[in-house]
Amino acid sequence: MPTHGRSVSALLQTPLHAVHESLAARLVPFAGFSMPLHYGSILAEHRAVRERAGLFDVSHMGQIHLEGPGACEALERLLCCPVASLRPGRVRYGMLCNEAGGVVDDVTLYRLDAERFFLCVNAANIEKDWRWIARHCGARQFPQVQLQDRSAATALLALQGPAAGEIIALLLPDALRTPLRRFQCAELRWRDAPLLLSRTGYTGADGFELYCPAQGGAALWQAILEAGAAHGVSPCGLGARDTLRLEAALPLYGNELDDETSPLEAGLGRFVKLAAGDFVGAEALRAQESRGAAKRLAGFELLSPGVARSGCAIIADPAQSGGAQRQLGVVTSGAPSPSLGKSIGLGYFPPELATHGSRFAVLVRGRPLAARVAATPFL
Amino acid sequence: MAEYQLPETLRYTREDEWLRPAEDGSAVVGITDYAQQQLGDVVFVELPEPGAVLQQGEACGAIESVKTVAELFAPVSGEVARCNQELAQRPEAVNEDCYGGGWILAMVPSQPAELDGLLDAAAYAQHIADRE
Numbered sequence: 269m270p271t272h273g274r275s276v277s278a279l280l281q282t283p284l285h286a287v288h289e290s291l292a293a294r295l296v297p298f299a300g301f302s303m304p305l306h307y308g309s310i311l312a313e314h315r316a317v318r319e320r321a322g323l324f325d326v327s328h329m330g331q332i333h334l335e336g337p338g339a340c341e342a343l344e345r346l347l348c349c350p351v352a353s354l355r356p357g358r359v360r361y362g363m364l365c366n367e368a369g370g371v372v373d374d375v376t377l378y379r380l381d382a383e384r385f386f387l388c389v390n391a392a393n394i395e396k397d398w399r400w401i402a403r404h405c406g407a408r409q410f411p412q413v414q415l416q417d418r419s420a421a422t423a424l425l426a427l428q429g430p431a432a433g434e435i436i437a438l439l440l441p442d443a444l445r446t447p448l449r450r451f452q453c454a455e456l457r458w459r460d461a462p463l464l465l466s467r468t469g470y471t472g473a474d475g476f477e478l479y480c481p482a483q484g485g486a487a488l489w490q491a492i493l494e495a496g497a498a499h500g501v502s503p504c505g506l507g508a509r510d511t512l513r514l515e516a517a518l519p520l521y522g523n524e525l526d527d528e529t530s531p532l533e534a535g536l537g538r539f540v541k542l543a544a545g546d547f548v549g550a551e552a553l554r555a556q557e558s559r560g561a562a563k564r565l566a567g568f569e570l571l572s573p574g575v576a577r578s579g580c581a582i583i584a585d586p587a588q589s590g591g592a593q594r595q596l597g598v599v600t601s602g603a604p605s606p607s608l609g610k611s612i613g614l615g616y617f618p619p620e621l622a623t624h625g626s627r628f629a630v631l632v633r634g635r636p637l638a639a640r641v642a643a644t645p646f647l
Numbered sequence: 648m649a650e651y652q653l654p655e656t657l658r659y660t661r662e663d664e665w666l667r668p669a670e671d672g673s674a675v676v677g678i679t680d681y682a683q684q685q686l687g688d689v690v691f692v693e694l695p696e697p698g699a700v701l702q703q704g705e706a707c708g709a710i711e712s713v714k715t716v717a718e719l720f721a722p723v724s725g726e727v728a729r730c731n732q733e734l735a736q737r738p739e740a741v742n743e744d745c746y747g748g749g750w751i752l753a754m755v756p757s758q759p760a761e762l763d764g765l766l767d768a769a770a771y772a773q774h775i776a777d778r779e
Contacts, residue, residue: 294687310713311688507687507714573691573735575711604690604713611691633709633718 282327283423283485291503299391301328303506310507314606317473317512321429322504323492326470326477327485330394330419332401333386337412342405343385345547347377348531348540356381359451359466361539364400365549369530369556373397374521376468378453386418388477390521394419404548423485427492428475428512431499436465436476438495448476459487470509472516472645511603514612517567517644523578523600524565524614533561533616563597564622567644568630570611572637576602576630582615585627586636596621599630605646612646651775652680654746658762659771660722665746666765669753673728674762677750678710678717678741681775686712689741693719694730694752701725701754703761708751710741722765725756 279302282288288295293304304325306313316322334342344351349362356379364372373393378386389397398417405413427435433447443456443465453466461484469475480488493501510520519525524534530553531540541547542557570576582597583589602613613630621628624643629636657665663682667675683689691711701707701721708719730752734740741749756762766774 305714306687309688311690314713511713574693575691575716577716604711606713633706 280328282325283482284325284327284489287486287489288325293503293505296506298506299328301391303328304503306505306507307503310505310511311606313502313504313508314511316500316502317429317471317475317504317508318607319430320500320502321427321431321435321475321496322471322502322508323489323496324426324428324504324506324509325423325485325489326426326509327423327482328391329424330389330391330397330417331386331422331424331479332389332394332397333384333414333416333418334401334405335384335414335416337383338410339383339385339413342410342413343377343387344545345409346401346404347375348547348549348553349377350541350545351377351379351385354379357452357454359453359468363525363531363536363539364397365531365547365553366527367549367552368528369532369549369552370527371521371525371529371531371534372400372527374519374525374536378464378466380453380455380464388424392522421482423480423482423488425478425480425485425489425492426469426471426475427478427496427501428469428471428473428504429501430474431496431501432473432475435492435496435499435501439492440465450474459484463488470516470518471512472518472647473512510601511606514601514603514614515605515607515646517614517646519565519614520601529616530556530561532556533563533565535565561619563616564619565600565614566617566622567642567646568613568615568628568639569608569642569646570613570630570637570639572639574632574637575604575611576613576632576637576639578602581631582617583629583631583636585638586629588627593631593636596628602630607647612642614644617641651684651772652746653768653772655768657746657768658722658765659768659774660720660765661774662720662722663717664720664722666722666762668762673753673755674723674725675750675753676722677745678719679771680745682710682717683742683745683749686710686715686717687742688713689738692731692734692738692741692751694732694734695719695727697727697729699727700757701727703758710751719751721754723754723756723761724758725754728753728755 464479
């Protein structure tokens with residue numbers, strides 16, 4: 269049976285910790301934080317987001333701000349995605365790469381105005397990113413850029429699901445002259461404190477992310493639950509966040525992405541300014557593009573009952589290989605899809621196998637389960 | 648700390664299974680309330696084949712939840728008499744009624760002395776408390 273690997277009390281807590289305890293959340297260690305896995309049922313929370321709305325505390329994530337003259341140039345150097353073309357009030361997905369083309373972190377880039385930006389980064393990578401950014405965009409290279417890690421001072425809530433827009437309109441009735449479109453953000457005020465609202469998320473559903481000072485996080489959480497009560501909003505934990513992002517085939521750092529894996533291998537080439545730009549990792553990525561990646565991320569569905577989890581070996585279809593079990597690839601994420609009622613996953617395959625419809629098998633506790641490469645997103 | 652139902656009439660293993668001797672000499676096996684709460688929503692139960700002969704402690708199946716998986720171990724040695732085939736359609740029965748409709752399999756124990764080595768409810772409750 270699963271057991272807790274380390275004491276929860278030794279972990280960092282988000283500004284919402286007392287709220288989670290009062291809601292009897294099952295708290296688990298994640299990226300050094302004590303985080304809610306669920307508040308009763310991952311399945312129910314998943315369905316809430318797909319059918320109504322769900323509210324997540326994702327305050328464990330980090331925010332690294334870059335401001336001042338040269339901030340745009342510094343980020344253009346750091347990130348694989350184009351930066352200068354991002355207009356104020358817009359958000360863009362991007363990656364920090366190392367010189368070898370591996371992914372240091374995947375982030376969302378916010379441009380608040382011409383010279384004010386911030387990166388929302390993965391909780392497990394806050395310190396690594398900070399060191400990386402300071403090394404490549406420090407005072408020596410960009411003396412006028414101010415770097416600031418506001419992770420601990422910031423609460424981040426995600427309201428996701430088809431009813432999210434109506435709930436935001438109830439919460440902030442006079443704040444927006446026009447509704448935000450996808451990947452737009454706006455700096456607002458709520459109860460005399462700053463509130464950054466962005467129409468973004470990590471669930472494949474419509475939704476918003478709300479950044480506010482840490483001390484206001486619990487009040488904002490409560491206000492969203494009250495505004496959304498008539499819409500059936502449900503508190504949601506990291507368990508549903510994971511099944512939701514998997515159905516949307518969104519990569520998770522540490523599973524699909526790491527320092528040794530490139531954006532091209534992960535199928536994220538559309539977020540890389542390969543043709544233009546002198547960014548960290550550009551040379552390695554251009555070389556990889558011209559010779560072809562050695563492995564390729566693809567989505568799959570199981571054709572037999574069971575669940576393929578992260579770490580399971582991908583082997584050839586036993587019907588075609590004569591029963592040989594040579595490992596061809598590896599599952600990076602896998603779960604039962606609550607929306608689809610079948611098991612889905614992501615994994616790295618030899619490029620020739622990573623095509624829609626390819627048959628293979630996944631070894632689960634020593635038994636091969638038949639599987640097929642599927643189109644992504646899964647829904 | 649969470650509350651767990653632990654019926655006094657059952658025997659328990661350190662692997663979070665329960666066993667109930669039946670009148671026909673077989674023993675019904677399932678997972679405990681603690682186990683189903685730890686797992687969360689159960690979505691698939693991998694069952695052994697009826698007729699399989701198992702040694703005590705042998706892995707003989709698995710219980711998959713949304714987030715994680717737990718292996719199933721034979722609580723005693725013996726032959727698998729039957730399995731709860733309804734779990735193929737309603738795996739959530741393991742969450743809803745782990746001591747009743749969510750039973751997993753029935754065995755015919757071959758070493759009755761092994762039954763005496765299983766935990767009673769109080770000893771199993773202590774085993775849970777030691778881990779939390």
